[in-house]
Amino acid sequence: MRSYELRITNSAHNLKGHHMRIVAVAQQKGGDGKSTVTINLAASLAASGSRVLVVDVDPQQSSAWWFDHGPEFEFDLAADTEVGNLARLRELPYDVILVDTPGSLHDLPVLDAVLDVADFVILPCKATALSIKPLTRTLNEHVIARGVPYRVLANRVKPRSIDATGGFKDARGLYDLLDGAGYLHFRSFLREYQVYEDATGEGVSILHYGGRDATKAQADLAAVTTELLTVWAHETTEAVH
Ligand SMILES: Nc1ncnc2c1ncn2[C@@H]1O[C@H](COP(=O)(O)OP(=O)(O)O)[C@@H](O)[C@H]1O
């Protein structure tokens, strides 16, 4: 077997207290925010004290491009399209490995290989009707079929889509639809803010930005991070009892 190339930077971590999760960020539709969620969630988890590695198995290598063009990240990054190597990543000293996956039907074998080693799947989904069909297909045929724990995350929720109850219409619409069909989702969500695009252009996470919208985007990200850690904490407790 060929030895794999991992471009890992600042990895002066130790292996103590090691409980690693391999998390796939998946959804067969492109443009709903897989790479955006991967990078920003990685930064946020790192900020909350986790040792985080991002693996980019997307042949387009968008996270990898990002990493090469940005200043120092809070997490490490490995660019490797050789998915057969993924299982070996478990030996590395990280708490969380986030795997950014490609979003096209041509890359199904890659998606399947990632899901085979994943402990959890996050499915970012634009809160529009167009995104539901590919989402449920990914869920039914790939995620639920494997029994991997998952949550759908509403992304690009329009900040002005407030409904009569003061909630965000887009997020509620998507989440109600998922509830009706029996799918699991986050309660929190990410609103649509220009700062995500700006951060991409600069090669950094939104945590490096200031201003009103950046603060709101960071609050969303913090809520998603907290919810994710809570979901994982419950999983661990259930596994123990
Ligand atoms: N919450 C958001 N607010 C604003 N723009 C977003 C948000 N999420 C993603 N985007 C933008 O949408 C585009 C597609 O997102 P990307 O993460 O590349 O999707 P994918 O990796 O699933 O193809 C990018 O230009 C990204 O900056």
Ligand SMILES: [Mg+2]
């Ligand atoms: Mg992408």
